[in-house]
Amino acid sequence: MIYDMRIYTCKPATIKKHMALYQEMGFAPQSKHLGKPVVWATTEVGDVNQYVHIWAYKDVADRAAKRAAMWDDPDWIAYTQKSAELGALIKQENRILIGAPFAE
Numbered sequence: 001m002i003y004d005m006r007i008y009t010c011k012p013a014t015i016k017k018h019m020a021l022y023q024e025m026g027f028a029p030q031s032k033h034l035g036k037p038v039v040w041a042t043t044e045v046g047d048v049n050q051y052v053h054i055w056a057y058k059d060v061a062d063r064a065a066k067r068a069a070m071w072d073d074p075d076w077i078a079y080t081q082k083s084a085e086l087g088a089l090i091k092q093e094n095r096i097l098i099g100a101p102f103a104e
Contacts, residue, residue, distance in 0.1 A: 006052065
């Protein structure tokens with residue numbers, strides 16, 4: 001099992017607008033292809049302009065296939081275009097985590 005952890009940073013005072021757009025347009029097509037996220041969260045301590053989501057996959061091939069299907073989905077493309085128009089995102093960090101066998 002691998003985990004794809006994504007950390008996004010929004011411009012100050014835009015995270016609520018960005019999350020509302022994602023809820024309206026992005027969550028359905030993304031979860032249709034990737035499944036339910038393991039975690040999708042914001043923080044009240046630290047950088048309050050950040051949110052994190054983590055997705056689980058069997059392996060990197062499973063991740064690649066699911067993400068390719070997502071990027072072929074017109075609904076996902078429409079969301080990414082609206083997100084770009086909103087202009088809230090300023091930084092994205094991605095990490096592929098490998099679960100420790102004793103913790104899975």
